[in-house]
Amino acid sequence: MNLNETMKLANSLPVWICCLTLVFLVFFQAWKFWSLGMKYKNEFSISSSDIKTSMRSGIISTLGPALSIFAVGLGLMVQIGAPLTLSRLSVIGNAMYESFSAQFAASAMGTTLGAENFTFVVFTCCVFVMNLGGMAMLMLPLIFVRPISYATQRTTKQGGMLGRVIGISAALASFGYTSLNYFSGSKYTLLGGINAKYTVAVLVGAGGMLFFSLLAKKKNITWMREWSLAFSILSGAIATMLIS
Amino acid sequence: MENKVDNTTYENAAKAYYKSVHFWGQFTLVLGIVFSSIGAIYLGFIKGYFPGWTPIITAFLSIFGVMGHVFLDLPSLITNNILMGPAAQYMASLSGNVANMRLPSALSAKASVDCGPAGGPKEHVIASIGVIASTIVNTGFLVIMVIAGTFIIKILPENVQAMLNYILPALFGAIFIQFALMDWKASLVALGISVLMLTAFASIIPTSYHAFLTVVVCILINVLWTSIKIKKEAAADKNTES
Numbered sequence: 001m002n003l004n005e006t007m008k009l010a011n012s013l014p015v016w017i018c019c020l021t022l023v024f025l026v027f028f029q030a031w032k033f034w035s036l037g038m039k040y041k042n043e044f045s046i047s048s049s050d051i052k053t054s055m056r057s058g059i060i061s062t063l064g065p066a067l068s069i070f071a072v073g074l075g076l077m078v079q080i081g082a083p084l085t086l087s088r089l090s091v092i093g094n095a096m097y098e099s100f101s102a103q104f105a106a107s108a109m110g111t112t113l114g115a116e117n118f119t120f121v122v123f124t125c126c127v128f129v130m131n132l133g134g135m136a137m138l139m140l141p142l143i144f145v146r147p148i149s150y151a152t153q154r155t156t157k158q159g160g161m162l163g164r165v166i167g168i169s170a171a172l173a174s175f176g177y178t179s180l181n182y183f184s185g186s187k188y189t190l191l192g193g194i195n196a197k198y199t200v201a202v203l204v205g206a207g208g209m210l211f212f213s214l215l216a217k218k219k220n221i222t223w224m225r226e227w228s229l230a231f232s233i234l235s236g237a238i239a240t241m242l243i244s
Numbered sequence: 245m246e247n248k249v250d251n252t253t254y255e256n257a258a259k260a261y262y263k264s265v266h267f268w269g270q271f272t273l274v275l276g277i278v279f280s281s282i283g284a285i286y287l288g289f290i291k292g293y294f295p296g297w298t299p300i301i302t303a304f305l306s307i308f309g310v311m312g313h314v315f316l317d318l319p320s321l322i323t324n325n326i327l328m329g330p331a332a333q334y335m336a337s338l339s340g341n342v343a344n345m346r347l348p349s350a351l352s353a354k355a356s357v358d359c360g361p362a363g364g365p366k367e368h369v370i371a372s373i374g375v376i377a378s379t380i381v382n383t384g385f386l387v388i389m390v391i392a393g394t395f396i397i398k399i400l401p402e403n404v405q406a407m408l409n410y411i412l413p414a415l416f417g418a419i420f421i422q423f424a425l426m427d428w429k430a431s432l433v434a435l436g437i438s439v440l441m442l443t444a445f446a447s448i449i450p451t452s453y454h455a456f457l458t459v460v461v462c463i464l465i466n467v468l469w470t471s472i473k474i475k476k477e478a479a480a481d482k483n484t485e486s
Contacts, residue, residue: 018283025279026339026383029272030376033331036264037369043257044366054353054370058377061348061419064411065341066385073389082390084283090339090383097307097314104306108299124287125295129303131280136308136315138280141337142273144321146266149330152322153262156363163362165470166463168427170326171351172434173462175420177455178343180438182413188454189446190439198413205414209421229352229418236414237407 003118010081010123019087026090053226060230064237080113080126088130098130105129179206197240205236258365262330269334276338319456326459327351329368332375339379348415349378355422430466437461 009015037046069089077085080102088098102113105126111117156163179202181188185195212228215221224231288294308315324333324342328350336346353374359367424431441449441458449457 014286015283018286021279021282022276023383025272025275026379029268029335029338030379032268032272033265033335033372034376036261036268036331037372040257040261040365041369043254044261044364044369045360046366046369050357050370051373053356054373055377057352057356058349058374059381061352061374061415062345062378062381064408064415065344065348066382067408067411069341069382069385073386077390086386086390087283089386101303101307104303105299108303108306109295120287120291120293121295124284124291124293125299125303127287128284128295128300129307131284132300132304133307134280135277137340138273138276138337140316140318140321141333142270142277144318145269145325145330145333145337148322148325149262149266149333152325153363162467162470165362165427165430165466166326167362167367168423169430169434169463169466170323170459171354171423172420172427172431173437173459174323174327174347174455175351175416175423176431176434177438177441177458179413179416179420180435180442181454182416184442188442188451190442191446197410201410201413202417204417206417206421208414209418210425213422213425226356229356229415229422232418232421233411233414236417237410240410241403241407 003116006118006120006123007081009120010084015081016083019083022087023090056226057229060227060233064233080123084127084130088134097133101130101133102126197243200243201236201240203236204239205232208232208235261365261369265331265334269330272338273334319453323456323459326363328354328371328375329363331368331372335372335375335379339382341382344412345378345382346375348412348419349374351419352422353377355419355426427466429469430462433465433469434458434462437465 041051073085073089085098105128106113106115106118106122108129109122109125111119111122156166180190182198182202183194184190184192185198209228209232212224212231216224216228320342321333324336324347327347328336332346332350336342336350339346350371351374353370354367357370359370361367420431437458441454445454
């Protein structure tokens with residue numbers, strides 16, 4: 001029994017079927033929440049242009065990160081087979097974490113990913129460990145999202161006008177912190193030096209947004225307001241190519 | 245009178261909406277746990293390749309060492325709930341990539357539409373639409389990857405691949421500005437706290453609490469500031485009246 005045969009098992013039909021259930025679940029959940037939102041759209045006064053605009057924003061902000069996962073996923077696919085990669089990366093898909101866990105599982109069996117003695121049993125160990133991690137990840141939200149969200153709703157309702165301030169502050173703080181943290185190359189401190197490329201990406205992205213939003217508002221150009229996010233992140237990313 | 249009727253239908257719809265969201269949210273997460281075990285059960289117990297519990301537990305404990313703080317990360321759960329509401333959060337929990345895809349997509353959706361009262365159902369539905377779009381794109385990409393991945397990476401030039409790493413930082417900067425344009429004073433407070441957190445407090449506070457504490461402190465200061473301002477305005481109004 002060797003690596004080739006294991007990869008054949010890893011890409012076999014039954015493994016595909018087991019793994020695809022999770023992918024379908026993700027789509028089912030998205031469909032369910034979509035229809036719940038649509039069911040009450042009149043009561044919540046959500047117009048069809050609201051829906052179109054928010055969909056477009058959601059898609060634009062996902063394109064870049066989704067492409068980078070693509071690259072990590074390819075590496076993983078070669079080592080643990082396509083179906084397991086697809087299911088693990090669509091559910092709680094942290095590509096880094098999944099690579100770790102596959103690696104740990106293989107080393108607990110005294111081998112490594114891609115080694116000649118990566119047997120059926122080692123592969124099965126990977127499946128167990130990766131999915132146990134996935135289950136562990138779901139426990140906390142399963143139990144706590146309901147109580148937390150009723151609690152925050154009560155607070156924002158009591159706050160009245162302050163509710164808006166709470167929402168904006170939370171967004172500003174979380175994105176401001178992450179943006180500034182990028183200056184250091186995500187090292188959680190700015191005292192250890194600045195990473196030029198990441199800093200340029202953040203600043204040009206932010207500057208682009210400021211420019212496009214203000215211009216769109218001043219000249220009243222609707223399409224520019226809708227595409228300002230895409231324009232700014234592209235300028236931010238492309239600007240990094242100018243720095244060597 | 246008419247207004248009152250409208251209000252009660254809105255309240256009832258909101259109540260019904262959240263009730264269904266929590267039901268389906270918890271139901272799909274339970275299904276996620278059940279489905280996660282199918283592959284393991286098939287390979288381990290039906291095909292008989294079970295490796296024994298010792299290596300599984302050993303490997304799981306090593307993972308727990310690295311990722312345990314994520315498994316037990318209640319602070320982020322609270323922050324994310326304020327940021328995107330329950331429906332988007334259930335989806336984000338199942339499909340993952342919260343910080344790099346779901347939060348940006350939920351927030352940019354929120355920023356692009358007039359969401360009505362903060363923390364209200366319209367805002368939460370809009371956030372969930374952003375996350376639905378993001379989930380479908382992400383999963384679609386993964387399907388393409390599985391089908392044509394190796395080929396696509398081959399035809400992408402190397403500097404384009406390197407550029408992809410910088411899309412996310414640019415995205416965070418841009419979304420920050422979108423919210424800053426709604427309340428630029430609050431954005432200065434947020435930046436000030438973030439700078440303090442990343443310099444003076446960087447080594448004192450554990451990194452996993454940085455973002456959460458920044459959010460909490462920023463909310464407290466801005467809420468305090470706004471309520472003082474409201475009181476002052478009310479006082480000024482009284483003065484001009486009398």
